[in-house]
Amino acid sequence: MHKIVILGGGYTGLSAAVNLAGRVKRRDDVRITVVNAAERFTERLRLHQVASGQRLADLRIPDLLAGTGVEFVCGWVTGVDVEARTVRIDDETVLGYDTLVYALGGVADTGSVPGADDHAHTLNSAQDAAVLARRLATARTVAVCGSGLTGVEAAAEIAEQHPGLDVVLLGRDEPGAAMGPKAKAYLHATLARLGVQVRGGVEITKVLPDSVELAGGESVAADVILWTSGVRVSRLAAALETDERGRIVTDAALRSVSHSDVYVVGDAALVRQGFGVLHGTCQSGMPTGVHAAVSIARELNGKQPKAFRFGYYHTPVSLGRHDAVVQFTKPDGSPRRLSLTGRRATWYKETVSSAPWPTYGQMLKHPRVTSIWPRGGRHTR
Incomplete structure (x- = not known):
């Protein structure tokens, strides 16, 4: 056997x-x-x-x-x-x-920055996500650390479902950095429409219970911190x-x-x-x-x-339940000229990410x- x-x-x-x-x-x-x-x-x-x-x-x-x-x-x-x-x-x-x-x-790499493992929520499991959902019910400000696709989707979803929250998205790169100009512009416009404050080009140096410290000494206050940056095995x-x-x-x-x-x-x-x-x-x-x-x-x-x-073939990104952007790519992941936005992108994203x-x-x-x-x-x- x-x-x-x-x-x-x-x-x-x-x-x-x-x-x-x-x-x-x-x-x-x-x-x-x-x-x-x-x-x-x-x-x-x-x-x-x-x-x-x-x-x-x-x-x-x-x-x-x-x-x-x-x-x-x-x-x-x-x-x-x-x-x-x-x-x-x-x-x-x-x-x-x-x-x-x-x-x-793998799981989110909360060990790469001091305090992230102790004070930040993650999306490593359904249980982690459920704990975060309960915490968001009483929060006023949320900092999403990591401007990759997971961070973008999380920030947009939270902002849409909790319009009274202040949501800030922090990361080294601009959201959608690997996308073509049209798709990237649409992504940024949608985040702005949802009220997400984007802070690209920043380095997170420490996570505290109620704030995120950036290189240069600036501090971003937040009741809830979500860590989506990096992966460890x-x-x-x-x-x-x-x-x-x-x-x-x-x-x-x-x-x-x-x-x-x-x-x-x-x-x-x-x-x-x-x-x-x-x-x-x-x-x-x-x-x-x-x-x-x-x-x-x-x-x-x-x-x-x-x-x-x-x-690779595409990069589909949900922007809440009613909007999305899809960047079609070359096999190496670099962007092609073709992209989808709005309703067509929403249908496409929901189809490819279905159960x-x-x-x-x-x-x-x-x-x-x-x-x-x-x-x-x-x-x-």
């Missing part, structure tokens, strides 16, 4: 699980186990909605995996022994594996070769360069392409999960895995079709 353990039941982990299940469903010598901290599936793309007080659909991982032959284990991964090929769950259960898929993702990956940010270094087939029986997908992986290192998004994450499934199936059949290839259940269902029925991605991206085997 070849034992395959997939750590993480998010977008990438479930992409690997359901696609692999479809590929090995006629075999009785393969066992697939998915380990996740909760039964409920976390729509990370929509946690800013939870933070603003909205409720999402109750999607359950065991329901998705029912009838696939995949075993689900609910629990926290507390240890990975890559030499013994074992995983410890809740410090009590030990699972052995022949092939491991590491899909535990769990220390569970320390036994594998990692980069300075804790991401696991992979080979061309997405295997750990230090342990070839470990595939790494999603935010936890350092994946190099011809244009550079992939940045963690669902757009690239789900294809890495499917590629791992394809590669494992090839190895089970005595073949060598092929190199992973990927190109992944239908996509997973198609993977189970047609596991060899790997080129259709509702979240965009171009992936080939």
Whole structure:
């Protein structure tokens, strides 16, 4: 029996699980186990909605995996022994594996600035987002630290759902810095319409309970502080070769360069392409999960895995529930001339960030079709 353990039941982990299940469903010598901290599936793309007080659909991982032959284990991964090929769950259960898929993702890097870990909220989980939602109900001012896409979407959502709040968006870069002129201008105009105060080109040096300190001595007062800047990976990956940010270094087939029986997908992986290192998004994450499934199936059949290839297609950004901007991109992520704004962009964004259940269902029925991605991206085997 070849034992395959997939750590993480998010977008990438479930992409690997359901696609692999479809590929090995006629075999009785393969066992697939998915380990996740909760039964409920976390729509990370929509946690800013939870933070603003909205409720999402109750999607359950065991329901998705029912009838696939995949075993689900609910629990926290507390240890990975890559030499013994074992995983410890809740410090009590030990699972052995022949092939491991590491899909535990990353969290906001609150350790990079003093005080952020102690005083800032994050969108690392549904629970974190729910705590923030309760805090916003009594707040007057909110500082969103990080001007990337997560910060932009969170600031816009909070401002729309809580029009009485003063929302300030802080970051080193201007929001939409990687977009073309038209899309960037629309993004800034919409943030202004929503009342979001944008402070780009600033460096945050310290987070206090009621303020954010900037380089140069300026202080920005805030009742609530949300940290969305940077990503760090769990220390569970320390036994594998990692980069300075804790991401696991992979080979061309997405295997750990230090342990070839470990595939790494999603935010936890350092994946190099011809244009550079992939940045963690669902757009690239789900294809890495499917590629791992394809590669494992090839190895089970005595073949060598092929190199992973990927190109970006778009950058869709929600600006509250009724507005959005979509920047179409070249494979390396640089902007094309084409973009969408307003109602068309809202429909497009809602379509590509919808619940992944239908996509997973198609993977189970047609596991060899790997080129259709509702979240965009171009992936080939």
